[in-house]
Amino acid sequence: DVVMTQSPLSLPVTLGQPASISCRSSQSLVHSDGNTYLNWFQQRPGQSPRRLIYKVSNRDSGVPDRFSGSGSGTDFTLKITRVEAEDVGVYYCMQGTHWPKGFGQGTKVEIK
Amino acid sequence: EVQLVESGGGLVQPGGSLRLSCAASGFTFSSYSMNWVRQAPGKGLEWVSYISSSTSTIYYADSVKGRFTISRDNAKNSLYLQMNSLRGEDTAVYYCARTSYMDVWGKGTTVTVSS
Numbered sequence: 745d746v747v748m749t750q751s752p753l754s755l756p757v758t759l760g761q762p763a764s765i766s767c768r769s770s771q772s773l774v775h776s777d778g779n780t781y782l783n784w785f786q787q788r789p790g791q792s793p794r795r796l797i798y799k800v801s802n803r804d805s806g807v808p809d810r811f812s813g814s815g816s817g818t819d820f821t822l823k824i825t826r827v828e829a830e831d832v833g834v835y836y837c838m839q840g841t842h843w844p845k846g847f848g849q850g851t852k853v854e855i856k
Numbered sequence: 857e858v859q860l861v862e863s864g865g866g867l868v869q870p871g872g873s874l875r876l877s878c879a880a881s882g883f884t885f886s887s888y889s890m891n892w893v894r895q896a897p898g899k900g901l902e903w904v905s906y907i908s909s910s911t912s913t914i915y916y917a918d919s920v921k922g923r924f925t926i927s928r929d930n931a932k933n934s935l936y937l938q939m940n941s942l943r944g945e946d947t948a949v950y951y952c953a954r955t956s957y958m959d960v961w962g963k964g965t966t967v968t969v970s971s
Contacts, residue, residue: 792961844903850900
């Protein structure tokens with residue numbers, strides 16, 4: 745199975761400052777169809793997960809443009825340009841290229 | 857509005873059974889594959905099972921294979937998860953999520969396995 749490893753697992757950030765979360769996979773996430781199925785999800789406290797980014801760098805509808813995704817192969821990053829209070833929560837990467845699908849352990853973003 | 861609403865959770869004894877449902881609305885359910893994903897208390901997300909739109913393709917996580925059965929009724933816009941031989945480690949919030957790439961999630965239903 746593909747193992748997804750996120751770092752850091754805890755990320756205290758000052759409001760208005762940038763934040764960056766790394767996600768590494770144990771195998772390349774390039775699918776035979778040429779796409780890379782790496783998604784990012786946000787889970788605010790007490791809420792269900794919400795997809796932010798699909799196929800590495802595509803923002804879902806309604807997602808603020810301060811969120812961006814990048815990467816390729818086995819190495820991916822979620823960046824928040826300026827953290828706002830509503831960004832507090834746990835962020836998960838998920839690979840959809842290989843079965844079984846797998847999530848990273850989650851990165852908890854909190855305000856300093 | 858696109859919506860997924862899970863139901864059927866509850867308290868069950870180890871070895872017992874439970875059937876979860878996920879009611880879909882606001883989109884053409886029969887055109888979309890679906891997943892069940894769970895989250896144990898204080899833990900991360902774990903993919904559980906997948907079913908294609910036509911039910912021709914089904915996958916399970918090793919942790920539930922042989923005990924859980926995913927199904928759907930496209931006429932009723934509903935997804936199901938039959939859970940048998942439940943264990944303590946199955947205690948979790950169970951979410952249904954649309955498509956292989958999980959673009960829409962429900963609010964979840966809580967399953968507690970305890971004597």
